[in-house]
Amino acid sequence: MTERSAAVTTRGLIKRYGSHTALHGIDLDIPRGRVFGMIGPNGAGKTTTMRLLLDIIRPSGGQLQVLGEDPRTGGSSLRRRVGYLPGELHLQARVRGRELFAHYAEISGTVRAGTVESLADRLGLDLSRPVRSLSKGNKQKVGLIQAFMHEPELLVLDEPTSGLDPLVQQEFHAMLREAKDKGQTVFLSSHVLSEVQQTADDIAILRSGRIVKLSTVGALRESAVRHVHVVVAEADFAAARSALIAVPGIGELAETGDDGATRALQTTINSHVDAFVKAIARFDLVDLTIEEPDLEETVLGFYGTDETATDGER
Structure with a gap:
């Protein structure tokens, strides 16, 4: 696979926090137009990987490209091509949902008329309510809308269904399928296998900052217990x-x-x-x-028993 054909490419990606190594040489090739799922327990390095791709933090070693560019030099033009939902979404804005999305649109770039309203209707979000008064699940809906609304080339979604009820989760899965059909690439992380297997084409299993398995979901199912x-x-x-x-x-x-x-x-x-x-x-x-096939049992076999969560890292 050429770098041009890949939405995300990493080679030997390393991240250290002092004496602790969070990522030990991650190699990834995520094709454009695919849904790629990264799964692993808390502390495995999923969030760290995503933050590196978005230039929120800088690598300690290795190389990476996002949509053909180095995120360290891509600047605002590259960020507008990406939609990001962080794993820990903090929304304390006093404004109402509709006003917040208008602000996001100024940052993200062009948003087609009616897109925000359509997404809010699908997810069941009241745009007239003050954002700070929303429940965790409704704040998660805000995060999803701001990630999807400008129809980015790449969606980076960290634990995207956290706090969502089952019906809203199904609607989110439909949104992922539609994004893929339009040629968008999705990189999502989760510690819940069922979420990834419903939506992903390809999967990476992360353990202690190392990829222990790269596979298609179909191949993983064939070899499952x-x-x-x-x-x-x-x-x-x-x-x-x-x-x-x-x-x-x-x-x-x-x-x-x-x-x-x-x-x-x-x-x-x-x-x-x-x-x-x-x-x-x-x-x-x-x-x-x-x-x-019991995919849960299969994946747990890759996890091992020595995983411990590290504050600020997943």
């Missing part, structure tokens, strides 16, 4: 067990039932099911249950 329950005839049990042990990606086999005529096994598989099905199909199969 599936729980399997098999019931075979008693006469086939030993041979079936031996055949399944040899299947790539098979987990520990546990016997879960024996009625004299049949015996049951329970296990997991984290690879394509084709080899599993071919292995078990040779026997007298009484019952077979293969659950939907």
Whole structure:
């Protein structure tokens, strides 16, 4: 992929805060017109990555380009091409929503007539209310509208559904699909896998400032953990067990039932099911249950158990 075709490119991106290294050499290529999700627990470095792309903070090492430009020199012209929703949105303005968006429009650039009103209607935001009086969820809607309203080439959204009720989350997902259809690029972060898998084309799993997995959502789903329950005839049990042990990606086999005529096994598989099905199909199969892929379980395996949140960093 050329730098021109990528919306975001980073090479060896490093960020240190004193003796603490928040990012350890991040390499990213986010194609234009795609939805890219970065997932990881609090403290993994998601917010730090986004702030570097927006020149809110400066890298300690490495290279980065956003929409073909270095954010450190791109200035206001580059910032107008980007829509940003921070993970911690602080709105204490005394003005009403409509007045605040008029102010944002002066900064962001051209906003088509009726766009703010349309977005507010979709998200259920009352533009006549003073911003400082809004609930957390309604303030989040303000943040989303200001990010989307000028139809930027790149949307950078940090934990975008925080505080939103499920119906509004579904509307937000529709907005993402429409943005992609118009050729916009979306870079969103979350610690909730279900949010990313509903909307993203590509995914990066971040752990302790390192990317531990880059994948499409489809490929991740194919390799995800599936729980399997098999019931075979008693006469086939030993041979079936031996055949399944040899299947790539098979987990520990546990016997879960024996009625004299049949015996049951329970296990997991984290690879394509084709080899599993071919292995078990040779026997007298009484019952077979293969659950939907458990992406949550798969991703948690990449997280490890030593993650701790760091104040001011996600």
